[in-house]
Amino acid sequence: MAAGDRPFLRFDSVTRQFGETTAVAGVTLDIRQGSFVALVGASGSGKSTLLKTVNRLIEPTAGTVLLEGKDVAGSQPSRLRRRIGYVFQGVGLFPHMTVAENIAIVPRLEGEKIGHGAIARLLELVELEPALARRRPDELSGGQRQRVGVARALAGNAHLLLMDEPFGALDPITRDALGRRVRDLHQELDLTTIMVTHDMAEALLLADRILVMDAGMIVADATPAQLLAGQGGKIAQALVAVPREQAQALADLTR
C-alpha cells in the first residue's frame, strides 16, 4: 500500500465492554485524511465511546486504533492527546485561568509559550475579540466558551479534531454559527474531523461522511447525499426522516 493510500485513522476490530454491557462491538473502519466524519446514533449507541478510544480517554477491551499507521496504545496518553484536538459538550474551560491561559494550555504542557499574537489569531479563528483574552471563563456566554474550547483544541497545531457533542448545550443560533465556523476551519486548516452528534440534521449539513451507530456497531456508512437519496438502511433512514419531515412541515407552512 502506498503511503498516500494509508488511512489516516484506522479502527481495527475495536471492542469496548463495561462489565456486562458492550458499548462498542468490534468496529473496523478507515478514515481518510481531510475528511469530516459525523458519528450519529441514539444515546447509548457507543459513538462517544468509539471516539474516545482515539485519544485513549477510553481504552478498548480488544482491537487496536492506528493513527497514521501507529498503534495509539504505543504512545503515552498525555503525549498522544496533545497532538489531538478535543472539544466536548462540557467544554471544561479551567475556571482559574484566563481565556489566554486556557488557550495556551497545550503548548504550556509541552513546555512552550505562545505569544499574544498567536492567542489573538486563535481567537480570531473562532470569531472572538482579542480583548477577551484577559477575561475568565465565568465572564463569557455559553457560545463564547465553546468558541474558546475550539481555539484551545487547535492551539497545539492538531491535525485531528475530535468533537463529542460539541454544540449540544448551545442555543440554535449559536449552534448554527459555530457549526459553520468549525466546518470552515476544517477546510482552512486542513483538519481531519470526527464529530459525535445525535442530531442528524447537523451531521448532514456539516459532514462529508456519516457513520450511523447502533448497539455498538456501524450500521450505515454513507455520504449526506447518499443518505438523503434513501440509502444506508432502516436505522439511518429513521434518523434522516426526522429533519426531512421537519423541513417538509416548514415548507408546507410557507405555502
Next chain:
Amino acid sequence: MSDLILALSRLGGPLASHVLLSASAIALGTLIALPLAIWASRAPHIARLTLGFASLIQTIPALALLALFFPLLLALRGLFGQGLPTLGFLPALLALTLYALLPILRNAVTARANMDPGILEAADGMGMTAAQKLRLVEAPLAAPYIMAGIRTAAVWTIGAATLATTIGQPSLGDPIFAGLQTQNWVLVLAGCIASAALALIADTLLGLVERGFAIRKPLLVWIGLSLALAGIAVAGWSSRDTGERDTIVVGAKNFSEQFILARLIGQRLEQAGYNVEYREGLGSAVIHTALTSGAIDVYVDYAGTLWANQMERKETPARSRMIAEIAKWEKDSTGTRMLGALGFENAYIFAMRRERAQELGIRSLTDLASLSSRLNVGGDVEFFERPEWHAVRDAYGLNFAQIRNYTATFMYNALQSGQSDVIAAFSSDGRIAADHLTVLKDPKGALPAYDALLLITPQRVQEKRFVNALRPLVGAIPVSRMREANYAVDRKDNKLSPREAARQLAKDIETGNSTGS
C-alpha cells in the same frame, strides 16, 4: 483590670510555646493530610479508610488523646531508645497533629470529589500528565477548600493546645490550670483571652489566604501567609535557647502546694546558677515516670502515694520504715534518689464542716461509716481511683450516697455550700484551719503517712552542685509553714502567686523563723 493587664503581660513565654506548638501541629497535619487526600482521590476505599480514622480520632476527647501519648511513647522507647521524649513537646505535637488531620483531610477530599467532571475531562483531554493535572488544575481549584480546612484545624488546635499543659508542654493552658487550682480567676481569664485572641488572629490571617485563593488574588495569599509566618518567627525567636546554662526542669502536680514547692526548688536552683523551667499540672501517675525517664529533674511526691501507687504495697507501716523502704525501692528500681523528707506531711484526711459534724455526731471515720449511706463525699479528681481510697473504704465499710470529683479549690466550695457533707482533703491545706473544718480521726490507721519527699532524677544524682542546692530543704518545712504558704495562695482575698508564696517560704526557712507544729 490592671491585674489582668499584668497577667497578660507575663504570658509571653507560654504564648510563644503555644504558637510554636500549634503551628507545628497544623503544619505537620497539613503535610500528612494532603498526600493522604491525593491518595484518597485516586482510590475510594482509601478515602473511606482515612476519613474514618480521622473521624474516630475526633471522638477521643483532646485531653485523653494527649494523655494517651505518654504510655504510647514510653512503649516506643523499646524501638527508638531511651532518648525519646515522653512528655512535653513531642506527645503534644503528635496528639494535636492527629486532631488537626480531620478538617484538612475532609475538606481536601470533598473538594476533589465535587470538582466539575468537565474540567477534569478537559485536563485529561488536553494531555495533562497526572502530575500536571494535580499542579495546574486539582491543586488550585481545591486550594480555597483546603485552606478553609486548615483554618478550622487552626482554631481547634489552638484551643486544644491549652490542654498540653497537662502533659508537661508549656502553653496558654499554664495560666488557666494554675489559676483554676489557686482560684486566681484573673490568671484563668488572661489565659483564655490570650488563647481566644490567638485563635481569632490565626483565623483571620488564614481567612485572608483562603479568600486570596478563592478570588484568585495571589497578593492576599502572600499577605496572609507572610503575616502568619512572621508571627511564628517572632515566637520562635523569643523562645530560642538563650544561655549555655544548664536547664533544669522542675515538675509539679496539679495543686497549689506543688506549685509553691516547685518554685521554691526552682528558686534555689537558679541561685545555684541553673536555668529553670517548670512542668506543672502533671498527674500522679505521669509525674513519677517523668522523673525516672529524665523528662523532669526534680519534684516533690508523698510517701503514701509512692507506697500505694508506684510500689503497689497495701500494708501501712510506721512512717520511718516506710520512708526508708521508699528510698531503697527508688534507688534499686530506677536509680532515682530520695533526697529526704521536707518535714511536713500532706496526708489525705476526711474533713467536715464543724457544725455539720457536731449535728451528726461524727468525730471519726468509724462514726462516718455508720451514716455514710446518707451522705455525699467529694474528693479531688484522682482520689477515688487511688488505692488509698479503696483501703480506707474497705477498712471502715464506707458506702456513700454520692461520690463527686472536684478540683481542689471547688471541693472546699462544695463543702461550704453543703453539696458535699464530707471531703477527702489534704492535711497541709491552709483552708482546713481557716474554714474551721473538723478533721475525722482514723482509729484503724487505714490512711498511710504522706510525708513530702524530694525526689531527684537518676540523671542528676551524681551532680554535687545540684544536690547541694536542694539539700537545705530537707527537714526545713514544718507543716504550719506549708499551711501558711498554701493558704496565702488559696485564700480568696489578698492572694499571693505561688512564686511569691515560695519566696516568703524561702525567707522563713533562711531565718529559721518557724512557728513549729
